[in-house]
Amino acid sequence: MDNPETQVNIENPNNKSNSLWISLKGQLKKFLSSHNIGDFIFERLTLLFAVLVFLLVILMGYEMYVGSKISIDKFGWSFLTNSVWDPVQEIYGALPIIYGTIVSSFLALVISVPLSIGIAIFLSEVSPDWLEKPLSFLVELLAGIPSVVYGLWGIFVLVPWIRTDVEPFLSEHLGFLPFFRGAPYGFGMLAAVLILAIMILPIVSSISRDILRSVPQSQREAALALGATRWQSTKIVLKDAKSGILGATMLGLGRAVGETMAVTMVIGNRAVISPSLFDPSYTMASVIANEFTEATSEMYLSALIQLALVLFVLTIIINAMAKLLVWSMERKLGTR
Amino acid sequence: MDIKISVKNLEAFYGKNKVLKNISIDIPRNKVVAIIGPSGCGKSTFLRCLNRMHEVVGGTITGSILVDGEDLTKTDPVLIRKRLGMVFQKPNPFPTMSIFNNVAAGLRFNGVRNKKILAPIVEKSLKQAALWDEVKDNLEDSGVNISGGQQQRLCIARTLAVDPEVILMDEPASALDPISTSKIEELIFELKKNYTIVIVTHNMQQAARVSDFTAFFYMGELIEYDKTTKIFTNPSNKKTEEYVTGRFG
Numbered sequence: 001m002d003n004p005e006t007q008v009n010i011e012n013p014n015n016k017s018n019s020l021w022i023s024l025k026g027q028l029k030k031f032l033s034s035h036n037i038g039d040f041i042f043e044r045l046t047l048l049f050a051v052l053v054f055l056l057v058i059l060m061g062y063e064m065y066v067g068s069k070i071s072i073d074k075f076g077w078s079f080l081t082n083s084v085w086d087p088v089q090e091i092y093g094a095l096p097i098i099y100g101t102i103v104s105s106f107l108a109l110v111i112s113v114p115l116s117i118g119i120a121i122f123l124s125e126v127s128p129d130w131l132e133k134p135l136s137f138l139v140e141l142l143a144g145i146p147s148v149v150y151g152l153w154g155i156f157v158l159v160p161w162i163r164t165d166v167e168p169f170l171s172e173h174l175g176f177l178p179f180f181r182g183a184p185y186g187f188g189m190l191a192a193v194l195i196l197a198i199m200i201l202p203i204v205s206s207i208s209r210d211i212l213r214s215v216p217q218s219q220r221e222a223a224l225a226l227g228a229t230r231w232q233s234t235k236i237v238l239k240d241a242k243s244g245i246l247g248a249t250m251l252g253l254g255r256a257v258g259e260t261m262a263v264t265m266v267i268g269n270r271a272v273i274s275p276s277l278f279d280p281s282y283t284m285a286s287v288i289a290n291e292f293t294e295a296t297s298e299m300y301l302s303a304l305i306q307l308a309l310v311l312f313v314l315t316i317i318i319n320a321m322a323k324l325l326v327w328s329m330e331r332k333l334g335t336r
Numbered sequence: 337m338d339i340k341i342s343v344k345n346l347e348a349f350y351g352k353n354k355v356l357k358n359i360s361i362d363i364p365r366n367k368v369v370a371i372i373g374p375s376g377c378g379k380s381t382f383l384r385c386l387n388r389m390h391e392v393v394g395g396t397i398t399g400s401i402l403v404d405g406e407d408l409t410k411t412d413p414v415l416i417r418k419r420l421g422m423v424f425q426k427p428n429p430f431p432t433m434s435i436f437n438n439v440a441a442g443l444r445f446n447g448v449r450n451k452k453i454l455a456p457i458v459e460k461s462l463k464q465a466a467l468w469d470e471v472k473d474n475l476e477d478s479g480v481n482i483s484g485g486q487q488q489r490l491c492i493a494r495t496l497a498v499d500p501e502v503i504l505m506d507e508p509a510s511a512l513d514p515i516s517t518s519k520i521e522e523l524i525f526e527l528k529k530n531y532t533i534v535i536v537t538h539n540m541q542q543a544a545r546v547s548d549f550t551a552f553f554y555m556g557e558l559i560e561y562d563k564t565t566k567i568f569t570n571p572s573n574k575k576t577e578e579y580v581t582g583r584f585g
Contacts, residue, residue, distance in 0.1 A: 218428040222491070224392055226442035226498055227418035236441075239432040 061312065068306035070299055079306060085271040085282075087291070092303035094310060096271040100281035101311070104189060104263065105256035107277075108196035113249050116201055117238075120208035120245075125220075125234050136209070143202035151265030154195045159186040159266055166190070167278055178275040185268065190277040192267040196259060200252035207251065211244035212237060243326045250322030254315055260285035284311040340365040340502065340532040341386065346399035348381050348390055355381050357556045359399075363502075363549075368524060368533045370547035370564065372540060374579070377553040379536045383504050386534065387420040388413035403502070418446070420502040421495035426511050427487035429479035429494070435471050438479040438490055442498035457497055465493035466523055485516025492523065503527065505535040509542065521546050540580060544568050552576045 065072075071079065075092060082093025119139065123132055163186030170180040215237045223233035238245075260283075268280020269290060284307050295301040341363040348356035356378045363369050371379040384390040385397050388408065401408040408416050429438045439458040440448075448454060458475075462468040467489040471482065479490060488508060495503060505524070509517040524533060524546045537543050543550055544564060551561040552573075560567065560576045571577045578584055 216428070218424060218426060219430065221389060221392065221422075221424065222428040222430065222494075223441070223445070225387065225389060225417055225422040225424075226445055226494065227414055228442075228445045229414055232445050236430060236432075239430075242432075 061309070064305055064309040064312060068302050068309055071302035071306045074299070075303075075306075079303075080310070083271075083273060085287075087294070087297075087300050090297065090299050092299075092306075094284070094303075094307055096273045097282050097284050097287050097307065098310065098314075099273050100189070100267070100271075101257055101283040101285070101314070104192045104196060104267070104281065104283060105253055107189075107193040108200060108256050109249065109253055111193065111197040112200050112204060112252060115197075116205035116248075116252075117208055117245065119201075119205040120212055121234060121238070123205075123209045124212035125230075125237065136206070139202050139205055141202075142198070143206070147199070147259065147261040148265075150195055150199055151262035154191060154262055154266040158194060159191050162186045162191050162194070171278070179277050182274070182276045182278040184278055185280065187266055187268040188277065188279050189267065189274075189281045192263045192281065192283070193277065195262050195266055196256045199259060199262060200256050203255060204248050204252040207248035208241070208245050211241045211248065214244075215240045247322055247326050250318060250325070254318055254322075257315060257318065258285055258311070260289050264289055284308075284314075337362075338365040339363070340403065341534075342402040342405075343386075344400045344402070346382075346385060346397060346401065348378070348385050349396045350394070355395075355556050356385065356397075359558050361551060361558060361561055363532060363534060365532050366528055366530070367548040368528050368535060368546055369549045369551065370543035371534065371536045371551050371553060372538070372543050372579070373553035373559075374584070375538070378556040379553045380506055382553065383422075383506050383534060383536050386502075386504055387417050387422055389417075389422065418442070418498050419500055420504055421498055421500035422504045423488070423492055423495055423506065423508045425507040427484055427491050429487050429490050431478065431480045433479055434476045435479050435482070435490060436475040439493050439497050441494060446498070458493075461493040461497040462490075464496050464527070465489045466519065466526075467493055483516070485512050485519060488512060488516065488520060489523070492520075496527075500531070502532045502534065505533065507536055507538060510538065517542075540568075540582075552579060554579070 071092060075082070079092060079094055080098065081095055082091070083095040084091050084093045085097065086092075123136055123139075127135065163184050167180075167184035167186070167190070171182075171184070174180045219236060219240060220233050223236045224230075228236070263283055264286035267283065267286060269282055269286060270280040271282045271287070272279065274281070288304055288308055288311075292301075292304055295304055339362045343359055343361045343363075346356060346359040347354060359382060371382060373379045381390060381395070384395075386401060386408075390397060391413065397409065399409070403419065430441060433441060436454075436458055437444075439461050440454045443454060443457060459468065459472075462471065467486060470486060471477075471490075480487065482490065488511075492503075492508075509520045512520065521542065524535065527533060528548075535543075535546065547564045549561065550564045550567040552559045552567065552571075552575075554575055560571060560573045562572070567576060568580055571580060
């Protein structure tokens, strides 16, 4: 490779601007000969797309912050701790709504995750081939049903059933606990929890099944060859898959927190904190979906956007926690 | 001759596909028997029939496998696998377990939980597998953070810890470098004092080096079974001769 600077000197020793141009051209030539131009464009382009996603998240967060500025200025942190949500008096405290979101999602996980893991274990470890395929298909079909259909089913099937059978049964036998007291409306936290549990079941179970399947067959054989029973070898597989299943659970939680339509249709939509699962409640997504059309005042709209901001941050925290958990577990196990 | 395993009219299937045809073979106690043959001849399947692992992947067998006169095909596979340990082609330690726990895994499956009982067995097994000196200071490290050769010896230690009568080895050195391979071969030589060993190998030099008897499988059939020296110097069957002299396979 010729040194571009010596070239310049030979070609045009006196003309300064021309020599600068030639020197630039030389440098470009040098750069191009050491880089593949296609790869260069490819790398920068993909980088651009990746940065775009990042920017989008930042932008969304920023927009929501700006949109909720009035409400943030007026209520500050009390927005999160105040438990009165009263659009008429223009007092906005989101605590009952945040409580409703977290409790409904968490309880849905408590019901759904053990079931999902059971389904995943059956599909990946126990089921014979001819049964596994149709069953997997059915589970995945559950994921494809639109949320509003679940909601409708909730209103006409689940809620009446809860009202006439489940809640009377629970209050009769477990009524000494504060969770199962009060009038059996049907609509309320219990209905929302059950419907959420059904809705996150397919995603958690099908991802867990894929994770279990990705554990090498040699692990099962190693255990069996040592005289492990089927259950013992499955436990080994579960141990290998632990972090992945945790990730699947977190994805389910993310879905539950953001789920809007079906929950709105059955949860009863009242911003109160009650220990009883029979009582109505409210979630952030439901409040936004229900009330944005009624938000006539600037403050009301701003409070709703602030609620969206809280939901946004909450999902980010959940995802970050999922990543951290998976990461720390992988580090502990010494796998990549 | 003292017979440890007596296989009679063994046939193995994958679905309708017959992969082993009418195998009858006697495996003597405290000897090393090598199974050789070209790829797809059924040698691994034969090994996996012996500890009923063939059925794990959906295969079926007919015939009988007698170990000390007891028919394995009529016994609970879980119990059989404690008596006939297996070492696989690729080292497969449990990644979620420490070196110590890997060796103790088989005992834990049997319900042994007390660390005071486990510790001496783990040490003894690692010593038998010639791995103790290399790992004794980091028994709590993960079982996958050691080299491939060490992992394979860890798997052997894990198998020994259950105190089996027979060790089945399915090409135990084929994924390893030459130095690790020779370590495994030395180990086999040591182990045959106490155990009956059946080893599948595609490496004929290895078969000649480590085994007392050699069985040649071809297309699912047992072609010839004799003393290793006879198989490699003066085989009776023409196919065997062609295979051991490298003319096919």
